[in-house]
Structure formats: structure tokens, C-alpha cells
Amino acid sequence: MRFLADPPRFLFFTGKGGVGKTSIACASAVRLTAEGRRVLLVSTDPASNVGQVFGATIGNRITPVPGLRGLDAVEIDPASAADQYRERIIGPVRAVLPEDEIASITEQLSGSCTTEIASFNEFTDFLADTATTAAYDHVIFDTAPTGHTLRLLQLPGDWTGFLDAGGEASCLGPMSGLEKHRASYANAVAALTDPARTRLVLVARPQPTSLAEAQRTARELDEIGLRATHLVLNAVLPEDAVGHDPLARAIRDREQRAITALDGTLAAVPRDEIDLQGQNMVGLEALRVLLSDGDERLGTPVSSEARPGDGESVPAPQGDQQHLDSLVEELAAAGHGLVMCMGKGGVGKTTIAAAVAVRLADLGHRVHLTTTDPAAHLDRTLTATADLPTLTISRIDPTEAIRDYREHQMATKGARLDAAGRAALAEDLMSPCNQEIAVFQKFTHLVNQAARTFVVMDTAPTGHTLLLMDTTGAYDRDVRRGMAPGMKFTTPLMRLQDPGYTHIVLVTLPETTPVLEALELRDDLVRADITPWAYVINQALSVTATSSPLLRRRAALEAEPIRTVEAAAPRLAVVPYLAEEPVGVARLRELTSSRVATTAPGT
Structure with missing residues (x-):
């Protein structure tokens, strides 16, 4: 190698x-x-x-x-790193400052920016310490x-x-300046x-x-x-x-x-x-x-004479499974709402989200398909949408989000300041922390848009999405503290917790590790009072007619992970491994059709 x-x-x-x-x-x-x-x-x-x-x-x-x-x-x-970060700041003054001031500092250090910085500091330690x-x-x-x-x-x-540039990251709290980390960051860059x-x-x-x-x-x-x-x-x-x-x-x-x-x-x-x-x-x-240099793949001897039917027997998946189309039709009955496809990276969230959006549009609904994944490119998956006039596509681009956020802050808050104040605000807005705030604002706008139309969201891989959920929770706590008793309000978190408004679709693969990670994500969501609505197992070989010994061996490994998901899922759709990559409207429609092609065209 x-x-x-x-x-x-x-x-x-x-x-x-x-x-x-x-x-x-x-x-x-x-x-x-x-x-x-x-x-x-x-x-x-x-x-x-x-x-x-x-x-x-x-x-x-x-x-x-x-x-x-x-x-x-x-x-x-990230959570443990943030806890330790907060304690390093608060611990030395816990017995000195009043309780309300300690509470204020703790809250200032409770957002996703703190989580990101704490993880980042640990990362740089391994490079520079x-x-x-x-x-x-x-x-x-x-x-x-x-x-x-x-x-x-x-x-x-x-x-x-x-x-x-002389900046001081106020978003990290009043006692946690970054100057002491300058040498560590410089060593990490080197x-x-x-x-x-x-x-x-x-x-x-x-x-x-x-x-x-x-x-x-x-x-x-x-x-x-x-x-x-x-x-x-x-x-x-x-x-x-x-x-x-x-x-x-x-x-x-x-x-x-x-x-x-x-x-x-x-x-x-x-x-x-x-x-x-x-x-x-x-x-x-x-x-x-x-990574061995031998001529044998694990569990499958190399053979140039593979015959149809060779390899492991493949048990058919059991249990109450639905076709992806039936899930979409159930979603469509509400007429609007937020559909969030979540899961580990690489499980096909973008594909499933795009297929759901296309089917909803085909059923006559207005649909906004978007992604919160910084690395996602919906335009590669969903091409030639001219025949779908009710479907719009967008992407939360962190670079665009932070630019818009800075411009808005300077045009509103900055308009009331003198030259020195504007210069100070402009400096503060250069803090990398502001990116999380800017992305959250874009996310909030999309969540609220689902009150009138369908918003189908292809989320970032699990870890990044959990950080966004952390920001959502911090904002919810902040709003609740500022409201007088009896006042009515709705926060983004409340929208996500409403099963009539938000439908969480956990996407995974029929493999042990992705399934375990999907269940861990479920547990994280449940702790925030957010309940998954359905699961989709993508790229399943066990529901194809493959005769390749290697693919059949991998298909046989899918039985236990699929049973594990069946035991946890209120709704489950299993999508087969496709002969052709599901790119473009026509192939995405195949995923929600009554028959899904699992062999090569013409065979």
C-alpha cells in the first residue's frame, strides 16, 4: 500500500x-x-x-x-470536551462569584460554538502538544x-x-480568551x-x-x-x-x-x-x-470460476416492511410538513431525500428540497427537474450563510453605531463562532417554511447534525427564559418535537455498524423529545437476485442488522442495491415505484 x-x-x-x-x-x-x-x-x-x-x-x-x-x-x-472546557473556566471561580453570575457564565458556554471549540482544542493538542x-x-x-x-x-x-487581527472571541464567555492558545494553533497549522x-x-x-x-x-x-x-x-x-x-x-x-x-x-x-x-x-x-498483500479476500476465496448460485444462502428479510412509496403516500396525506432524513454519512440520505421530494412533487404538492450538509451536492443527484414545477432546491452553504449574517448585522445593528462601534462589531463578526449562528438561522427559516409546504431536508452526517440540534436546544432554552408566564411562542425545537409537523426518517445500511449508529442517533433524538417516524434501510443486497458469491456472502450478513432495525422501527422500508446509480429524476422515481430494477437493463 x-x-x-x-x-x-x-x-x-x-x-x-x-x-x-x-x-x-x-x-x-x-x-x-x-x-x-x-x-x-x-x-x-x-x-x-x-x-x-x-x-x-x-x-x-x-x-x-x-x-x-x-x-x-x-x-x-464533543459533549465531554465541552463539559471539561466549561469546568476549566468555571471551576476556579465557582466559590467566588455569586450563583446567578455562575449561571450566566454557564449559559454563555452552553452553545454549539463552545462544543466546537472544545473539540477543536483537543484536536490541536494532538498535533501541537x-x-x-x-x-x-x-x-x-x-x-x-x-x-x-x-x-x-x-x-x-x-x-x-x-x-x-486582535480579535477576542466574546462568544466563548467572559473569562475564556483565546490568546493563550495562539502558540498551539500556530503549531497545528505548521x-x-x-x-x-x-x-x-x-x-x-x-x-x-x-x-x-x-x-x-x-x-x-x-x-x-x-x-x-x-x-x-x-x-x-x-x-x-x-x-x-x-x-x-x-x-x-x-x-x-x-x-x-x-x-x-x-x-x-x-x-x-x-x-x-x-x-x-x-x-x-x-x-x-x-490491507494484506495476500491473494485472498476475507471470507471469500478468490476464484475465476464463480457460478450462479455459488456462495452463501441468503435468507429473505422477515417482518413488517413497507415499500418506500407507501411511506411517501402516508407523508403526503398531511399536505405539508418537515421531513428530515438523518443518519451516518454514506448511507444514502441525499438519495432517499431526493426520491421522497420527487414523489411528493409528482403527487401535486409544493416541495422545497434542501440540505444542511456542507459537503452535499443535491444537483448531482437531482438533475433535469424541468417537469417538476412545484419542486425547488436549495442548500445551506456555510460560506454564504456567514456572509449574509455579517452583512445583515452590519446593516441593522451596525447602522446604529458610530465608526468605532462599527469597527468593533465588524471585528467581532469575524469570529469563526458566528458560522454556527448563521447556519442555525438558515435552518430555522426552513423549519418554519414547512408550516405552508413540504420541506424535505437532507441533513449533514450524524455528528454535524447533533451539533445543529444542540444549537436548537440552546436557542429554545434562551427563548423560554425571556418569555413572561402565559405568553405563547413556538421555537424550532418545538417544531421538531411535534410529530404532526416533523417526520424524522433515519436512513441506514444493512450492516452492523451503521445500524448501531442509527440506534444511537435515535437515542440522542429521544433524549431531546424527538421521536423518529420511520427507518429506511438502503442498498440491501438481500432483496436482490444476485448470484455473485461475494455479493451473496455480503447479503447473508444483512439478516441480523435488518432484524435489529425491524425490532425498533415503527415503520420500515427496505431499498435494494440498484444496478444503476440513482441519479436523475427518472431513476429517483424508480425508488418509489412499485417495481425497483435490481438487475442491469435488458437482463
Whole structure:
């Protein structure tokens, strides 16, 4: 594997959600420890599943990985990091200041901005604090999905520039200035931009949308002074696994066309390809095989003579499952409302959201399809919408949101200030914290719009969405404190908690880890009094007619995850793995038709 040849001290794995960053990061750590290196594996994903991969409890403290000498791991937990951050500020003065002032400071430090900064400070410690990482030969970062990671990688430069300009981040509370972090941020920037110290590996699937996202990521990294050094194409279906199966042939050909079409920055980056495995990437044995140089895929011997029917028997999914179309028809009965597709990155939220929006528009409803994912591109999934006049599409772009927010603040609040006051306001608005506020305002507008029409929202991957929910909760608490008894009001959180107004659709894959993460997301939502309305299991091989031994083996693994979702879901739709990528209105309509094509056209 070229991306592991003569590795520098820091290795970053980043890419769109669901491409296998965690598996490859964990497998890389296992391989380096096998070579006698001491390795620290750091997850910056708010929805980390490193512990699940190793079958161990990791958490937010550096913890030895059981059964593997030389490997420690840590999962940066945003909530825990924020608690510790607040306590470092409040603890020393708790016995000195009045109780109401302590409460005020605590509230100022309760928003998502504090959560982001606390996580960010932990991240920079691993890059810049030699005392934390001195014992390790390598530090491997398993990052959050692309949009969240780009934000994280921008922050060292953003905060350094803000401090250089003399700014003081008032959003962090009255006693928590950032000047003391200047050296740490500067060291983090130096480490990130030095190819001798940091290797940045883009991970993608051999699919057009995934590769387009990787290309965009490479370009945006370059814009902030970072250079992607390697590309890993994960889960490539090998030729010898196709046999006589039309579905496998369609998948293989689609993947190879996408790889051949690579151009620009990605075409020049050293590339590794990793075969699709016949087993889930959980446990040390699976991780050791993933990056092995042998000629055997885990659980599936290589054979050039695969025959129809070879491989595992595939039990048909049992239980009360619905077609996606029946879910949409039930939604349509209300005439308006908010539909939020949530889940881990890479499970197909964008596809399912677009299919739901198209079907609602076909049923004659006005529909606004939008995304809160910084890395999402609905225009790639939903093309040629001329025959859907009632459908509009938008995207909450963080860059546009912060620009609009700053302009609005200067035009309203700034209009009442003198020159010195306007200069101070302009400086304060340059704080990176304001981006979360700006995005939340756009989100709130869309939530309220669902009172008159359908708003179908493709949300960011789990961790980023939970931060948005945190902002929503903080705003709700703030509004309630300011209202006199008996006054009527409606906050965005109240809209989300109303099952007649908001329908949460949890999208997942028929695999153990994505299902566990979907259930964890459900628990997080329930704690905020938000109840999921339905679940969608996407890309299920077990409801196709595949005869490929490798695909059948993977299909057989789906039975237990599907049963787990069935036990939890008030409503469940299972969407098959499609021969053709569901891009464009026609193919999206197929997802909500009575018959979904699961073999190649003409077969």
C-alpha cells in the first residue's frame, strides 16, 4: 500500500461519509503496530465507531486497544470536551462569584460554538502538544465526514488569523480568551501544512458521486494550504467476483468507468485500490486482512470460476416492511410538513431525500428540497427537474450563510453605531463562532417554511447534525427564559418535537455498524423529545437476485442488522442495491415505484 510506505508522524484519513475511513484508519494502525511502531489512533468524528470496530470501549481518554500491543486510541467526544472546557473556566471561580453570575457564565458556554471549540482544542493538542503524543511513533486521525473535517481543518488558520487581527472571541464567555492558545494553533497549522510531518489520505468509493466529492475535497484543501497526498479507493468489486451475475457486472462496469474518468488533481495523486471484502470490518482478524498483500479476500476465496448460485444462502428479510412509496403516500396525506432524513454519512440520505421530494412533487404538492450538509451536492443527484414545477432546491452553504449574517448585522445593528462601534462589531463578526449562528438561522427559516409546504431536508452526517440540534436546544432554552408566564411562542425545537409537523426518517445500511449508529442517533433524538417516524434501510443486497458469491456472502450478513432495525422501527422500508446509480429524476422515481430494477437493463 503506497499510502503506508515510509509514513510520516501524522496520518489523516478523510473523505465523504460511509467510504470506509474508519476501517482503513484502524487497519493502518494495526499494520503499523505489527511493524513494531507505537501508534495513537484519534477519532475526530462526533459519531465515532472506532470502539465498535475493535469491539472495545474507547471513549475520550487515551485507552490501550485490547489484544494489540503498541496501539492506543481515543475518541474526541464533543459533549465531554465541552463539559471539561466549561469546568476549566468555571471551576476556579465557582466559590467566588455569586450563583446567578455562575449561571450566566454557564449559559454563555452552553452553545454549539463552545462544543466546537472544545473539540477543536483537543484536536490541536494532538498535533501541537508534544507531551501528549511524545510516546508515539505515529498519530493517525480518523476524521469526521468531509464537510465537518474541512471545518475542523480550517479552524487553526481561522483562529490564528482572528487572534492576529486582535480579535477576542466574546462568544466563548467572559473569562475564556483565546490568546493563550495562539502558540498551539500556530503549531497545528505548521504540522498540517508540512508534508514531511503530515500525510493526508483521501478515501473514496469507486462511484461517481464519491469521486466527485473527493475531487472537490482535494480542491478545497488546496485552497486552505493543505495538499492531499494519496487516494485510497475502497471496496472495489474485483473482476473475479462478477461471474455470470448481471448485478455484479453492472456494479463492476460502473465502478471501472468512474475510476477511468478520474482527472485533474485526483488523477495525479498516488492511488491504492482495496477490494470489497466478504465480511464486515470488525475485529483484529478482519483489519489485518484488509490491507494484506495476500491473494485472498476475507471470507471469500478468490476464484475465476464463480457460478450462479455459488456462495452463501441468503435468507429473505422477515417482518413488517413497507415499500418506500407507501411511506411517501402516508407523508403526503398531511399536505405539508418537515421531513428530515438523518443518519451516518454514506448511507444514502441525499438519495432517499431526493426520491421522497420527487414523489411528493409528482403527487401535486409544493416541495422545497434542501440540505444542511456542507459537503452535499443535491444537483448531482437531482438533475433535469424541468417537469417538476412545484419542486425547488436549495442548500445551506456555510460560506454564504456567514456572509449574509455579517452583512445583515452590519446593516441593522451596525447602522446604529458610530465608526468605532462599527469597527468593533465588524471585528467581532469575524469570529469563526458566528458560522454556527448563521447556519442555525438558515435552518430555522426552513423549519418554519414547512408550516405552508413540504420541506424535505437532507441533513449533514450524524455528528454535524447533533451539533445543529444542540444549537436548537440552546436557542429554545434562551427563548423560554425571556418569555413572561402565559405568553405563547413556538421555537424550532418545538417544531421538531411535534410529530404532526416533523417526520424524522433515519436512513441506514444493512450492516452492523451503521445500524448501531442509527440506534444511537435515535437515542440522542429521544433524549431531546424527538421521536423518529420511520427507518429506511438502503442498498440491501438481500432483496436482490444476485448470484455473485461475494455479493451473496455480503447479503447473508444483512439478516441480523435488518432484524435489529425491524425490532425498533415503527415503520420500515427496505431499498435494494440498484444496478444503476440513482441519479436523475427518472431513476429517483424508480425508488418509489412499485417495481425497483435490481438487475442491469435488458437482463
